Every structure is written in structure tokens, then in C-alpha cells.
Amino acid sequence: MSAAVRPDEPQVEVTLCPGGPMLLRGATHVIDDDGRRVPVERPVVALCRCDKSGRKPWCDGTHKLLPLEI
Amino acid sequence: MLLPRARGAISAEVFARLLQAPPGVGTVPMPPGWPDHFEDPLEDEDLQVTLWALYELHYKGFEDVEDEWEWDAGMLAVRRELERSFEAALRTLAEPHVRAVVGGKGDLADRLFDLTEAFEGPELSAYLQRTATREQTEEFLALRSIYHLKESDPQSWAIPRLQPAIKSRLVELQFDEYGGGRPERVHQALYATTLERAGLDPAYGAYIDDVPAIVLATNNAMSLFGLHRRLNGAAMGHLGAFEATSSLPCVRYAAGLRRLGFGDDAAFYFDEHVEADAVHEQLALRGICAALALDDPSQEADIVFGAVICLALDVRFAEQLLGAWDSDANLLGPEHDGVPVPA
Numbered sequence: 001m002s003a004a005v006r007p008d009e010p011q012v013e014v015t016l017c018p019g020g021p022m023l024l025r026g027a028t029h030v031i032d033d034d035g036r037r038v039p040v041e042r043p044v045v046a047l048c049r050c051d052k053s054g055r056k057p058w059c060d061g062t063h064k065l066l067p068l069e070i
Numbered sequence: 071m072l073l074p075r076a077r078g079a080i081s082a083e084v085f086a087r088l089l090q091a092p093p094g095v096g097t098v099p100m101p102p103g104w105p106d107h108f109e110d111p112l113e114d115e116d117l118q119v120t121l122w123a124l125y126e127l128h129y130k131g132f133e134d135v136e137d138e139w140e141w142d143a144g145m146l147a148v149r150r151e152l153e154r155s156f157e158a159a160l161r162t163l164a165e166p167h168v169r170a171v172v173g174g175k176g177d178l179a180d181r182l183f184d185l186t187e188a189f190e191g192p193e194l195s196a197y198l199q200r201t202a203t204r205e206q207t208e209e210f211l212a213l214r215s216i217y218h219l220k221e222s223d224p225q226s227w228a229i230p231r232l233q234p235a236i237k238s239r240l241v242e243l244q245f246d247e248y249g250g251g252r253p254e255r256v257h258q259a260l261y262a263t264t265l266e267r268a269g270l271d272p273a274y275g276a277y278i279d280d281v282p283a284i285v286l287a288t289n290n291a292m293s294l295f296g297l298h299r300r301l302n303g304a305a306m307g308h309l310g311a312f313e314a315t316s317s318l319p320c321v322r323y324a325a326g327l328r329r330l331g332f333g334d335d336a337a338f339y340f341d342e343h344v345e346a347d348a349v350h351e352q353l354a355l356r357g358i359c360a361a362l363a364l365d366d367p368s369q370e371a372d373i374v375f376g377a378v379i380c381l382a383l384d385v386r387f388a389e390q391l392l393g394a395w396d397s398d399a400n401l402l403g404p405e406h407d408g409v410p411v412p413a
Contacts, residue, residue: 017352018180042246046349054321059348061317064187 021046021059032057098147111159118286124149125293164378171374179360182377186314191385192392195319198326209402211268212277217289218261219274222247227296228305239357243350260339267336280402288383303369307376310354316347
């Protein structure tokens with residue numbers, strides 16, 4: 001039991017998707033480029049890493065339209 | 071797990087039968103007029119509407135049909151025969167694409183992302199964004215209502231069949247589809263609002279008599295994959311391809327609705343899918359499909375099969391819809407309506 005996370009202990013997991021966004025699991029807020037505190041409203045969110053999303057800080061799939069090497 | 075040991079005459083007989091090959095074709099009489107084979111199952115309106123109705127018995131059913139029919143052996147045999155023809159046609163359609171992806175180099179998720187990006191089809195979303203009339207947009211919304219009003223339900227059948235690590239990813243995705251604990255955010259409910267704001271009928275199944283075979287086939291493929299444990303991989307591959315071809319078109323659908331003045335409430339369903347599906351495509355292709363193939367490599371071919379079917383039927387739908395509009399015709403209409411069933 002020692003390795004188990006206590007249920008009341010906040011835990012955030014970050015997953016980097018190859019060629020894609022960063023997944024955040026368990027986050028409550030994201031501070032964006034302009035310092036705005038944006039609430040997280042779904043269990044997992046995808047953060048833009050290509051800087052071209054039309055809905056930053058969230059990914060909107062735009063990375064798929066970019067050339068492979070930039 | 072092996073079959074349990076029999077505990078009496080009935081379990082002994084039933085388990086003995088289960089250990090034999092299933093009897094297959096011809097054990098239950100089919101309805102009169104049953105053909106030797108279906109020429110083109112994907113476009114056969116009679117086959118598709120029958121299959122759709124038999125699948126619907128497992129979802130909400132019909133007010134005028136007794137619930138017992140859901141598990142009537144004879145009716146299940148009819149469904150099974152239709153499914154055999156349907157699945158064979160789907161396999162034929164998908165085969166060349168499946169062969170190109172299965173066993174390829176690299177992570178399966180990357181290969182599936184590449185597949186979705188390389189799959190050629192007409193740009194329905196660009197047309198709806200820039201060119202479509204209000205009537206055409208309403209037609210599109212009504213055609214898509216058959217699925218979106220039961221959105222995600224066909225994939226929920228897969229949940230108990232997956233191993234825990236992959237199951238947890240699917241449930242995480244489905245939790246978001248079902249509103250994340252907020253009933254008003256269930257995607258099915260958001261789509262009903264879109265229909266209502268567009269002046270369309272938001273009732274479940276309202277347009278069923280007006281949709282062509284391709285729309286029924288698209289829905290039936292998801293039910294086929296979802297209801298058969300054997301096709302679990304195809305169900306997840308379909309989900310992955312669906313999610314991976316959603317965010318960018320949804321940006322355009324939302325823009326199209328706003329261009330025509332449908333308003334923010336009507337566009338919200340599509341706004342929601344831009345962000346949601348940018349997450350879901352990663353969960354579905356990496357967390358579910360690639361993980362499933364890693365866990366059981368024999369699943370890879372069916373995962374790719376499901377993904378290809380999602381893309382191929384979507385292309386057919388777009389071709390038929392844009393083709394109809396190009397010749398000032400419609401895909402939605404009373405010509406698909408059959409005859410009233412005598413009571």
C-alpha cells in the first residue's frame with residue numbers, strides 16, 4: 001500500500017504526444033501566454049505545443065496541417 | 071478462461087454445443103424473398119434499414135415493438151445473415167487500405183494518424199464552411215442526426231471486453247462524451263440543441279425514413295463492431311479514426327453555421343468537438359488502439375479495418391452528398407421512405 005496515492009492527494013500527469021499536443025490529466029487550471037488563469041473543464045485536456053492553435057492554450061488539431069520540419 | 075464444468079443435464083448439453091463449431095447459415099428459415107446474395111450490401115436500402123431496426127432493438131427499441139424481440143432467436147438469426155453480407159462487403163471495401171497499413175514500420179498510432187491524413191475524399195467541411203446554403207446545411211445536420219443523437223453509445227459496448235489499462239482510457243474518453251458528469255453537456259444533448267436551433271426536429275430517429283443507405287450503413291457499421299466481441303479491435307479502430315478526423319472539420323462546420331446566422335448555441339456542439347476531439351484522438355489512437363495492438367498483436371488488422379471503414383464510409387457519404395448538391399438534388403428525402411408496415 002505504501003506506493004498508492006491517497007485519494008485526497010492532487011495528482012497531475014503530463015503526457016507528451018509525438019508530433020502533437022501535451023496531455024494534462026488531473027489539472028485544474030492552466031496559466032496561458034497572457035497570464036490568464038484558464039479553468040480546465042474536462043478530465044484530460046490537450047495543450048497546444050505547435051503554437052499555431054486557434055484556441056490556445058488548447059490544441060485544435062492544427063499541428064496536423066503544418067509541414068513536418070519547421 | 072475455459073468453459074466452466076457442467077452442473078447438470080442442461081449445462082452439459084449447452085456447453086457441449088458451445089464446444090462445437092457454430093451451425094452457421096441455413097439453420098433458421100429466412101423471410102420470403104431472401105436473395106441468394108446481395109449485389110451491393112452497402113447501398114441496399116432494404117438490407118440497411120432492416121439491420122438498422124434490428125440493431126435499434128439493443129439501444130432504445132421502438133414504441134410499437136415488444137421488448138422481447140431483442141433476444142428472439144429467429145430474429146437474431148435474420149440479423150446475423152444480414153451482418154454476414156454486410157461485413158463481407160466492408161472487408162472487401164477496406165482490404166487494399168488495410169494491407170497497406172498492417173505490419174508497417176513504426177508505432178501503430180502514427181501509422182493510423184498518417185492513414186487519416188492520407189485518405190482522399192472530397193472536402194465536405196470546406197464546402198459547408200464557405201458555400202453551402204441554409205437548406206443544404208440543414209440537410210447535413212439532419213443526415214448526421216441519426217448518429218449524433220446516439221453518439222458514443224456504439225463504442226460503450228466495448229467497455230467490459232477490454233483489459234483494465236485500456237478500459238480506463240476508453241471510459242475516460244466516454245466520460246467526456248457523456249458530459250463529464252454534467253447532463254447538459256452530453257454530446258447527444260448538445261446535438262439535439264443544434265437541431266432545435268436550426269429549426270429541425272431534435273427527436274431521436276425523427277429523420278430515419280428520409281436518410282439514404284449510406285447513412286444507415288455508417289451507423290450499422292458502428293453497431294456491428296460494437297455488438298460483436300470478436301470485432302472489438304474494429305470498434306476501437308473506428309473510434310480512433312473518427313476522433314482523428316473531427317477537430318479540423320468541426321472548426322469549419324462551426325464557422326459555416328455562424329456564416330449562415332444559425333447562432334452560437336447551434337454552433338456549440340461543433341465548438342465543443344474541436345477541443346474535445348483534439349484530446350480524444352490522442353487517447354483513442356495512442357492510449358487505446360496502439361496499446362491494444364501492443365497487448366494483443368492479432369488485433370492490429372481489425373483495428374486498422376475499423377479505422378479504414380470509418381474513413382471510407384465518410385468519403386462515400388461526402389461524395390454522395392456533394393454529388394447530389396452538384397446536380398441540385400438532395401440526399402435527404404422522401405424517396406428513401408418505404409411503405410407503411412401493416413399492423
